[in-house]
Amino acid sequence: MLNSLSGRFLILTMAFVMLAEVLILVPSVARFREDYLLSRLERAQIASLALLANEGIDADLEEELLRNAEVYNVVLRRDEARQLVLSSPLPGPIHETYDLRGATSWDLIRDALSELLDPVNRVIRVIGYPVNDAGQLIEITMQTGPMRVAMMDYGLRVLALSAVISVLTAVLLFLAVRQLLVKPIKGVIRGMQLYAEAPEDARRIIEPNAGIRELREAEEALQSLETQLTAALRQKERLAQLGGAVAKISHDLRNILTSAQLFTDRIELSEDPAVQRLAPKLVNSISRAVNLCESTLAFGRAEEPAPKLAQVRLLDIVSDVIDSERLAVGDGEVSFSEDIPATLSLRADPEQLYRVLFNLVRNARQAILASGEEGEISVAAWEDDEDWTITVTDTGPGLPPKARANLFTPFQGGASKGGSGLGLVISAELIRGHGGQLLLDSTGDEGTRFRILLPKTMVALEDAAE
Known part of the structure; x- marks a missing residue:
């Protein structure tokens, strides 16, 4: 349950509600302490008024009045005169004086926390205003022990009520989440599982x-x-x-x-x-x-045999390809040229390299013929310290957008109408077998240019084989 979405919502809701109640608990206890002290001031005021009404009160009655008010002394200030109305022996020195007349909320919270954390039963003095304007101030002395017990009892009752509220809220949220969120999500999951069993069946689509x-x-x-x-x-x-x-x-x-x-x-x-x-x-x-x-x-x-590498003269292979294409096209619309150094030799599989160049030249020738315009196909090559580079350039109409997007995708990258698109796929695979790359340099209204890169280092060939 704890690993489920609704279960975690349940736990989090209980935790957050309890946290909120704890944050509310501290000012609530401070307010309870203030009310407790005000009630003692009010009781003391009533006891003092009874004494003022009958000045001949005996000591036993005075003690009973103080006991009922839960105070030791009562000082009432009336008509600018400060008068000790009721008194009894103090069990110890006065530890602190609290004036409720100008206390702020932060003062009340601070004083409440300090008394909760102090387990010693101390004597304190409390000053406040008499009720109903019965004087200018009233002052009492009392013990903190009974007040601390009352504050703790109040706090525990608030915490217990908070726990009940948090559990009830969490259960209601748990049920709501299960109905409104978890149940629909499980429906989506069931739909995905059903579709995964037979993805070809359109009836299983959610x-x-x-x-x-x-x-x-x-x-x-x-x-x-x-x-x-x-x-x-x-x-x-x-x-x-x-x-x-x-x-x-x-x-x-x-x-x-x-x-x-x-x-x-x-x-x-x-x-x-x-x-x-x-x-x-x-x-x-x-x-x-x-x-x-x-x-x-x-x-x-799905795979080509590994190339049988040999040192071959590139001009011979290019000449064979161009001669074959000249026979296919005859005289007229397409002309061929080559710019191959006579001494340029490279390391490659001659049959596979012939197939790659034949595919590129044939595609260029078919593109030019399909356009109905005259054009030229040129094959050039050079070398540097790292690679042999061969380019096949034509002046045809360029590749259509679909062919560019699916250039090396089987059955989709054909540039000519009815083409299978296998030629470039196989050519790219053959060049990769040599550790090289077949790249489309450019294509547009001015023509198309493919570039073949064949590495001179054996490391590239070993990587390609792996």
Whole structure:
């Protein structure tokens, strides 16, 4: 119970009510002490008036009057004359004098606390005004013991009443919190647990019904989150099913296209001019289809093999990529250029680096062709003490906003209509396997530029492998 929200409310409420009552208790006891002293002054005044009315009062009656007033001496000042009206022997010296005529609240609180903390029964003098203007002042001497007992009894009764009030208040607040707060929260928790059992089931999404504004806002936020999560899970499930189907189709299609490649090898041997002119395009188309199938299958395996690093001449790889793309585009709309030092060699997996550059150049070429305008694709490279840098720049229309937002997200980052978006995902994965980075430097109406960073240090490669 103490670990529950309502249980802690119960304990805190009792503690706070008791604290408030304690803060009220001190001035209450001080006020009780003042009333106690005023009542003794009033009794003493009545006793003195009885004596003044009959001056022949005997000693026994005087003693009884003092005993009933619970005082030792009574001094009454009337008509500028200070007169000892009633008197009896004092049990000890006067310890303190308290003048109630000009006492402030702080004075009363201070005096009450000092008497509560002093267990010795002392004799004190108390001065005050007579009631009903029966004189200028009245002064009495009395013991503090009976007053201290009365003050402690009063304080204990106040504390007991405070405890009852705090318990009653805490119980009422406990019940209110359980009904108004804890019960709706438990309803939200039950709704979350029910949804967690089958998040794909839209019927389990929570329906906001809380009457408290804050709780209703929490339920509405949870409903929105669960709705989005259910939609995302459905999309992921459909993508997983689609990925499995595409992988199976790609596997079979790759086998068919491999057989087609064998036939194209024979077609290339034909001496027919038309066949010789069209054969390279046919071979290139089939090669691209085989490459797409292999890329899809590679992505379906969720990982790429570790790169087989070797010292390779970059110009040879870039030339192969550009030659393939020139065959695909023919003469006219797209031109290619390269700025690669002939002596530049780097440490990389030649096949994987070819795939990365091929994907980037092909995407650039497709973007330019889709725009209907002429354009240029250039590949440049240089090195410094830490990295080899390769850039692929085009003068196409730039990436659309959706492609930028999901650039390296599978099935969502495709820049061309109908594209799968796998090319950049696989390329980025391959470059990460080399310990490097594939970055989008810029994109816009002037074109797009991608940058590849390959580290020269082996430490980066080891980190990437881990």
